[in-house]
Amino acid sequence: MxxxxxxxxxxxxxxxxxxxxxxxxxxxxxxxxxxxxxxxxxxxxxxxxxSLYGVGTDITVTKEQAEEGGGGPRRFTIGGGKDGGTTTRTDDNLMPVGGFDKLDADVVDAIRGQDGVATAVGALALNDVTFKGEFKPGEIQGVPQGKPGEKPQGRQFVQGGGADVDVDSFTVTGVDTGEQSVGPLSSSKVTAGTGFTAGDTDALKAIVDSAYAKDKGLKVGETLTIKGKKFEVTGIATADTGAATSQVYIPLKRAQTLADVDMKDKVSTVYVKADSSEQIGAVKKAIDASIDGATVTSSADLAEQVSGNLSTxxxxxxxxxxxxxxxxxxxxxxxxxxxxxxxxxxxxxxxxxxxxxxxxxxxxxxxxxxxxxxxxxxxxxxxxxxxxxxxxxxxxxxxxxxxxxxxxxxxxxxxxxxxxxxxxxxxxxxxxxxxxxxxxxxxxxxxxxxxxxxxxxxxxxxxxxxxxxxxxxxx
Known part of the structure; x- marks a missing residue:
């Protein structure tokens, strides 16, 4: 009814x-x-x-460079010809990225052992800057000097000389080849060639970001020179979204060895994955308290920094x-x-x-x-x-x-x-x-x-x- x-x-x-x-x-x-x-x-x-933080990465740990440790402009040494004549030189400088201080590898082990941490890996961010060109010394002009020990008879000056230099630079990141589910390379997918294996810790292999490879015409099987060493391009990686963290990735041990400053057993960033999302806050506090002067950033902190009209x-x-x-x-x-x-x-x-x-x-x-x-x-x-x-x-x-x-x-x-x-x-x-x-x-x-x-x-x-x-x- x-x-x-x-x-x-x-x-x-x-x-x-x-x-x-x-x-x-x-x-x-x-x-x-x-x-x-x-x-x-x-x-x-x-x-x-x-795209920026890495798949599976919950926390990153960096350390701000101390002001007395080189906060100003970097100095590069460019040599001229030995005989004083015109010469062509190539100077390859591999320097840590400015603004970051180095962290000991022991820090990675200490973070990995914290309660609530699933895994932690270190990475080393470097800039490769290459100067290539012709260097010509100047010539002494003016009234010649007297005999040795005598007072000069007139003014002398150097005229001419100079350099025609090309500068090429790209970012290089040393990654832990034993654990790639976390870290800078985890937000990219190898779309050509092959990625690193666990045994590539000291290999002369490189994975190149697809945008950089396209710009430089690099293909799998070709070589890329980094600090005088020829690395074989074994893979091309494409960022899942947006920009890649680095243009070139090489094994961490190789990056530490090739850097111009002493970076043995050093990293610039530690990437951390927590056991669960509920533990991220506690893990962040524990790391912040245990590492002096560290900047500990969680994915939630990074989300608050996202700006632009997306945020609006x-x-x-x-x-x-x-x-x-x-x-x-x-x-x-x-x-x-x-x-x-x-x-x-x-x-x-x-x-x-x-x-x-x-x-x-x-x-x-x-x-x-x-x-x-x-x-x-x-x-x-x-x-x-x-x-x-x-x-x-x-x-x-x-x-x-x-x-x-x-x-x-x-x-x-x-x-x-x-x-x-x-x-x-x-x-x-x-x-x-x-x-x-x-x-x-x-x-x-x-x-x-x-x-x-x-x-x-x-x-x-x-x-x-x-x-x-x-x-x-x-x-």
């Missing part, structure tokens, strides 16, 4: 049901779009972190979008409730008569709430369709967003900022608005809630009706 009456009443009041369902559909559709855009913002931010859009979606959704949804629920009450008021004679023939108030209320719940579910179905369509339009029409990572107050910004420097300080991210199962479940829950709220309004009004009201209407 309940369902028969319900079906008949919904058919009789199709227009009223459509108005209530449409109001709920608009509110639910907006919630789906905003939730999907917010999820897309988080996904875009994750892509930035994924993310804040807009999270703040304004959330409150707009709540306001529209509350208005939709209120309108649905008022419309249901109005519909019940127009059915005074019907409900009064039903009470007069024996229907209890509870049965009338259940009937009204049943109708409102069905209207809510219909509105939910329409809202899901509207929301999915809106999310698809956002994905299809949204412009690309840019993101950057600012340097921290305590240090030079870490490997993330270094990767952005090679990418022009910005990364472009395509905005998506994915509709997940959780969002659909949320939409169904909101539809049911909207229907129940509207039913409560209508049920309250129906419960107050008396058979005498119906008799007065008939008279």
């Amino acid at each position: 309940f369902f028969t009456y319900l079906r008949r009443e919904l058919r009789r009041r199709r227009k009223a049901a459509a108005v209530i369902a449409s109001g709920l559909a608009l509110g639910i559709g907006l919630v789906i779009v905003v939730s999907s855009v917010s999820a897309g913002m988080r996904e875009a931010q994750d892509q930035v972190l994924h 859009a993310s804040n807009l979606a999270d703040n304004i979008g959330r409150w707009l959704s709540v306001a529209v949804l509350a208005a939709a629920f209120l309108v649905a409730g008022l419309l249901t009450m109005s519909a019940v008021s127009r059915r005074v004679r019907e409900f009064g008569t039903l009470k007069a023939v024996g229907w209890r108030s509870g049965r009338v209320v259940r009937q009204v709430m049943g109708e409102a719940l069905v209207n809510g579910l219909i509105g939910g179905a329409l809202g899901i369709a509207l929301g999915v369509g809106g999310a698809y339009l956002v994905t299809a029409l949204a412009p690309k967003l840019t993101a950057g990572v600012a340097a921290t107050e305590r240090g030079p910004g870490g490997p993330a900022a270094r990767a952005l420097e090679s990418a022009g300080d910005q990364i472009e991210i395509a905005l998506r608005a994915p509709v997940t199962l959780n969002v659909i479940v949320l939409a169904v829950a909101l539809a049911a809630a909207g229907g129940l709220i509207a039913g409560c309004f209508g049920g309250w009004r129906a419960a107050r009706l008396r058979p005498a009201d119906a008799l007065r209407r008939i008279a």
Whole structure:
């Protein structure tokens, strides 16, 4: 009887049901779009972190270089000809990246032994700067001097000479070949050739970033000279998103040996993976407390540094979008409730008569709430369709967003900022608005809630009706 009456009443009041369902559909559709855009913002931010931070990396540890340790400009020695004549020279300098101090390999072992740490690996960031050109000494001009020991007879000066020098530079990172699931190379995928193996600790092998390989015309099997050593290019790596952390990767032991300054058993960055996401905070605090002067950065800290219009859009979606959704949804629920009450008021004679023939108030209320719940579910179905369509339009029409990572107050910004420097300080991210199962479940829950709220309004009004009201209407 309940369902028969319900079906008949919904058919009789199709227009009223459509108005209530449409109001709920608009509110639910907006919630789906905003939730999907917010999820897309988080996904875009994750892509930035994924490309800059390394897959599986939860924490990075660096140490800011002391001011007396060379905070000023670096000095390079460029030699001239031995006989004083014109000569062609090539000087290859492999220096640690400025701003970072070296960490002992013992630090890596100490971090690896901390509670809550799954693994930790060290990496050494270097800059290879090569000067190549012709060097010609100047010639002494002016009045010649007297005999040795005598006072010069006139002024002399050097004229001419100089150098025509080409400068080439690229970034080199020494990586731990025994553990590659964490670290600077983990955010790239080897798309040509092969990667490192655990036994390549001292091998003259190099993996080159695809963008750098394309720029220099490097292919698998060719050689690349680093500090006078010829490295075979065994693989080409492509960053999953955005810029690669380095342009060239070589085994860590080789990088430590070839550096111009003493870097034996030294690293510039430690990459840490925690046992679980819940332990990242505790691990970060423990590392910060145990290593003097270290800059310990977690993926959450890096996320807070993501800037550009990605950050602006993310804040807009999270703040304004959330409150707009709540306001529209509350208005939709209120309108649905008022419309249901109005519909019940127009059915005074019907409900009064039903009470007069024996229907209890509870049965009338259940009937009204049943109708409102069905209207809510219909509105939910329409809202899901509207929301999915809106999310698809956002994905299809949204412009690309840019993101950057600012340097921290305590240090030079870490490997993330270094990767952005090679990418022009910005990364472009395509905005998506994915509709997940959780969002659909949320939409169904909101539809049911909207229907129940509207039913409560209508049920309250129906419960107050008396058979005498119906008799007065008939008279």
